[in-house]
Amino acid sequence: MIQIVVIGWERNIMKRLLMSIAILSGLALANPVLADSDLKDVRDIVTVAGTGAAVTGASGASIMSTMATAGAVVGGGVVAGTGVVGGSGGLAAANQMNKHLYTNCEKQNQAACDKAQYGTYAGAAAGTAASVGTLAVVGAGPAGLAAIGAAVGGGMAVGAAAVVAAPVVAAAAVGGLVYWLFK
Numbered sequence: 001m002i003q004i005v006v007i008g009w010e011r012n013i014m015k016r017l018l019m020s021i022a023i024l025s026g027l028a029l030a031n032p033v034l035a036d037s038d039l040k041d042v043r044d045i046v047t048v049a050g051t052g053a054a055v056t057g058a059s060g061a062s063i064m065s066t067m068a069t070a071g072a073v074v075g076g077g078v079v080a081g082t083g084v085v086g087g088s089g090g091l092a093a094a095n096q097m098n099k100h101l102y103t104n105c106e107k108q109n110q111a112a113c114d115k116a117q118y119g120t121y122a123g124a125a126a127g128t129a130a131s132v133g134t135l136a137v138v139g140a141g142p143a144g145l146a147a148i149g150a151a152v153g154g155g156m157a158v159g160a161a162a163v164v165a166a167p168v169v170a171a172a173a174v175g176g177l178v179y180w181l182f183k
Contacts, residue, residue: 101179115179
């Protein structure tokens with residue numbers, strides 16, 4: 001029995017740690033000291049991974065608590081938490097795509113790469129706005145997340161994962177589409 005309690009405690013600490021890393025790295029993305037460092041790459045990757053880890057396999061109460069804690073950073077609740085967690089993941093993903101996919105392109109494709117960099121950030125912003133807007137419309141509680149999850153064949157955890165992942169997916173989709181259109 002003691003072992004089960006310790007394992008549950010460790011998992012809760014790990015989730016809180018990943019959530020803290022995701023929030024802090026999302027808020028620190030504009031730090032000029034880290035602008036071109038390898039540490040920033042690691043932080044971006046941890047941010048993207050942390051956004052999914054924040055809700056994966058969590059109970060309903062844990063999901064709501066995690067999102068409310070993230071929202072409290074900016075003075076809000078669950079809806080604001082969705083923006084903080086999903087937005088930081090989308091921004092980190094856009095930064096990594098721009099650095100590794102849309103930088104130092106061949107001369108004939110440089111204009112397309114430049115436009116795609118704007119597209120990734122626009123996609124991350126649009127995905128964040130869509131997540132926050134959807135959650136605000138359907139309700140920020142477990143029923144709202146379950147309704148979003150039901151739309152894609154799941155439940156509350158799937159709904160939470162969908163609103164958190166939407167900015168990352170939108171960043172990739174819009175950036176890729178813009179590159180393809182201007183290539």
